[in-house]
Amino acid sequence: MxxxxxxxxxxxxxxxxxxxxxxxxxxxxxxxxxxxxxxxxxxxxxxxxxxxxxxxxxxxxxxxxxxxxxxxxxxxxxxxxxxxxxxxxxxxxxxxxxxxxxxxxxxxxxxxxxxxxxxxxxxxxxxxxxxxxxxxxxxxxxxxxxxxxxxxxxxxxxxxxxxxxxxxxxxxxxxxxxxxxxxxxxxxxxxxxxxxxxxxxSPAVTIRQRAADPAPVFQEKGTHVQDVNSVSITFREPLDWTAFGLWLSMLLHAKGEDIMRVKGLLDIGGAGPVILNGVQHIIHPPNHLEAWPSEERVSTLVFIMRSVSPEEILTSLEAFQKAFDVKHNMPEMEILQ
CATH class of the missing domain: 3.40.50.300 (P-loop containing nucleotide triphosphate hydrolases)
Known part of the structure; x- marks a missing residue:
């Protein structure tokens, strides 16, 4: 349903x-x-x-x-x-x-x-x-x-x-x-x-990204947010939904307890994007939208992680893209924190 x-x-x-x-x-x-x-x-x-x-x-x-x-x-x-x-x-x-x-x-x-x-x-x-x-x-x-x-x-x-x-x-x-x-x-x-x-x-659709020039954040030593990282990954071309789903499933199986949140607005070639939403290794059923909320048709994926470096995510994704021979659509990464 x-x-x-x-x-x-x-x-x-x-x-x-x-x-x-x-x-x-x-x-x-x-x-x-x-x-x-x-x-x-x-x-x-x-x-x-x-x-x-x-x-x-x-x-x-x-x-x-x-x-x-x-x-x-x-x-x-x-x-x-x-x-x-x-x-x-x-x-x-x-x-x-x-x-x-x-x-x-x-x-x-x-x-x-x-x-x-x-x-x-x-x-x-x-x-x-x-x-x-x-x-x-x-x-x-x-x-x-x-x-x-x-x-x-x-x-x-x-x-x-x-x-x-x-x-x-x-x-x-x-x-x-x-x-x-x-x-x-x-x-x-x-x-x-x-x-x-x-x-x-109302449903939350937009995947927010970092402000253009965020002010530095003071974090006391020993606080619970010290080891939290977040990264935004962008794809300029439509994704292979099957290959991407397999990669994400493997990633969450291996790192699920340390990946606190994953949200995405993904272009898989349809008229509208797919909304991806997950808490740790619990992924909501994907929601297919009939149209894009803005003119930009770019896949954006945000990970919020504890004790996992952004480079680990990117390296894993790049290796998987190459294995599936989709080198033309390599991810672009922005470290948000």
Whole structure:
């Protein structure tokens, strides 16, 4: 079943006190949000009777292999299965699902659960991972709390909150640090949780790249972002989809736990691009767009990695391209951080 026939799921996460519930309170009151099902991990007072609101107790089952990202959220399976049953019976009209996590949650198991469960994967798809970041305490959390970095690494969109309470230079520094950690994510602000719901829940398509002249980022010794690298790889000609998929599968099998995020907008010769989106070695089903979002038809692939050098990625890809005799379409690399 293609993504257009599945219920879109938006994960809203962010560190403790970063304004997740306030953001949802404002967004869910807006037009077009009446048929939103909301699953909440903690007792945030969303307070809207016309939304299906369910509290979800965290219950995680670690699957074989011991990789944290490949753990199944048994609680989430039960909650989404119950929701699906109600929708199919005609008891609820639901057009989208929002999952609000606890402030200490790692979103990767939630993504894995939806993408890998034999039933859920056919009825739901992950549309966005939204991460709220507190402008007042965000820098401190990124430098001291590993959970905050995990959340930032998997973000499709950052929502910067409390910008009215933080000095302007601190907000700029926070934006620069988020750019270093995850250059592919969009960045928006929300004062008192006010933001356009259409912006919040629209699919993230554009693969962002580094600003022309980014300011240097201060990273304290021993912080959790020190060993994070990001690289943008560009192809000027259409890719061989089969060969590329084989290379990416082999790469993620070997380095999956250290490749925190991969996102791409790929030209495979069709009328529109393919959107590639992955968290560690969990790859979302590719989404084929009917047309390009801009006039430029260039494949762009962004990797965010921990303890993997950009040169390793490029060397591996070049070797694979040569092995498949596509030397005319060699990758161009830009190290983002």
């Amino acid at each position: 293609s993504a257009k026939h599945k219920l879109p799921v938006t994960i809203v996460t962010g560190f403790l006190g970063s304004g997740k519930t306030t953001l949802l309170q404002h967004a869910l009151r807006q037009q077009g949000m009446q048929d939103t099902a909301v699953l909440v991990n903690e007792f945030g007072m969303v307070g809207l009777d016309h939304h299906l609101l369910q509290m979800v107790e965290e219950s995680t089952i670690l699957l074989g292999g011991g990789c944290v990202c490949c753990s199944t959220r048994d609680d989430l399976v039960q909650a989404l299965t119950q929701l699906l049953n109600r929708v199919q019976k005609g008891e609820r009209d639901v057009s989208k699902v929002v999952i609000e996590t606890t402030g200490l949650a790692d979103p990767a198991p939630i993504v894995f659960t939806v993408l890998s469960h034999p039933v859920l994967q056919h009825h739901f798809h992950i549309q966005n991972v939204i991460v709220t970041v507190d402008a007042v305490n965000g820098l401190f959390h990124l430098r001291r709390q590993p959970e905050s970095v995990k959340q930032a690494l998997v973000a499709d969109k950052f929502i910067i909150t409390k910008t009215d309470l933080a000095p302007g230079e601190e907000v700029k520094q926070l934006l620069r640090e988020l750019q270093v950690i995850n250059p592919s994510a969009g960045r928006h602000t929300a004062v008192h949780g006010v933001i356009d719901a259409a912006l919040l829940f």
